[in-house]
Amino acid sequence: MLEVDGVCAGYGRAQVLFDVSVRAESGAVTCVMGRNGVGKTTLLNTVAGLLPATAGRVVLDGADITRARPHRRVRDGIGYAPQGHGTFAPMTVAENISVAREAAGRAGPEAVEEALELFPRLRPLLDRRAGFLSGGQAQQLAIARALVTAPKLLVLDEPTEGIQPSIVAEIEEVIRTVAERGVAVLLVEQYMDVALRLADEVAVIDAGRVVHSGPRTSLEDGEAQKLIAI
Numbered sequence: 001m002l003e004v005d006g007v008c009a010g011y012g013r014a015q016v017l018f019d020v021s022v023r024a025e026s027g028a029v030t031c032v033m034g035r036n037g038v039g040k041t042t043l044l045n046t047v048a049g050l051l052p053a054t055a056g057r058v059v060l061d062g063a064d065i066t067r068a069r070p071h072r073r074v075r076d077g078i079g080y081a082p083q084g085h086g087t088f089a090p091m092t093v094a095e096n097i098s099v100a101r102e103a104a105g106r107a108g109p110e111a112v113e114e115a116l117e118l119f120p121r122l123r124p125l126l127d128r129r130a131g132f133l134s135g136g137q138a139q140q141l142a143i144a145r146a147l148v149t150a151p152k153l154l155v156l157d158e159p160t161e162g163i164q165p166s167i168v169a170e171i172e173e174v175i176r177t178v179a180e181r182g183v184a185v186l187l188v189e190q191y192m193d194v195a196l197r198l199a200d201e202v203a204v205i206d207a208g209r210v211v212h213s214g215p216r217t218s219l220e221d222g223e224a225q226k227l228i229a230i
């Protein structure tokens, strides 16, 4: 579904990603791991089109989208829940969700109901402004906003960071359900226990390069774990 092929990217003269190749298949969770500052968010921003790739290709469903703008990528089927949620604080939960659905132009109004079935805790909060949500609620809203775009590829940046364990379990359940429905999930995750529960495939980044990739079971290897340990 997604092929990131030999991508380089960075900020001004500071190159962050070096020849990065990662794939995410439909119906599977691909987990990108690595220590702080190694380039995980930079990779996701390059996939979402928020940061240009200076070399290499991003291919979605066989189409080269390397130069496509972010809104085009949403319409092509990339749903992104960025780190720090990226929700509109002054807007209500309901407005956040409907704006995301309408902007994507991929799904009908029934997508909102489907997202609320996955995140029932959001239902009583529909009239609350997003800026007044707890961290866990805001994260659920961020994922719901990505889901109402009816993505083929769901991109999540550390969705369990700083969130209480009961909500983490609910978010994990949604990620699993979405993958089982055939969506490709590309997930940045720092916590080994979460990755071991969710990932089908893993890619470990260190200093802007992919230094390990393979099935989840390859994470049991001590060498792979050393690359992630803080």
Ligand SMILES: Nc1ncnc2c1ncn2[C@@H]1O[C@H](COP(=O)(O)OP(=O)(O)OP(=O)(O)O)[C@@H](O)[C@H]1O
Pocket (backbone or CB within 6 Å): 011, 014, 016, 034, 035, 036, 037, 038, 039, 040, 041, 042, 043
């Ligand atoms: N907007 C920016 N301008 C300049 N440098 C940046 C910018 N965003 C990130 N960087 C730098 O790029 C490098 C990679 O950052 P990135 O956020 O991709 O790492 P990360 O692996 O996602 O880390 P974290 O787990 O802390 O989010 C870091 O050295 C960071 O300081």
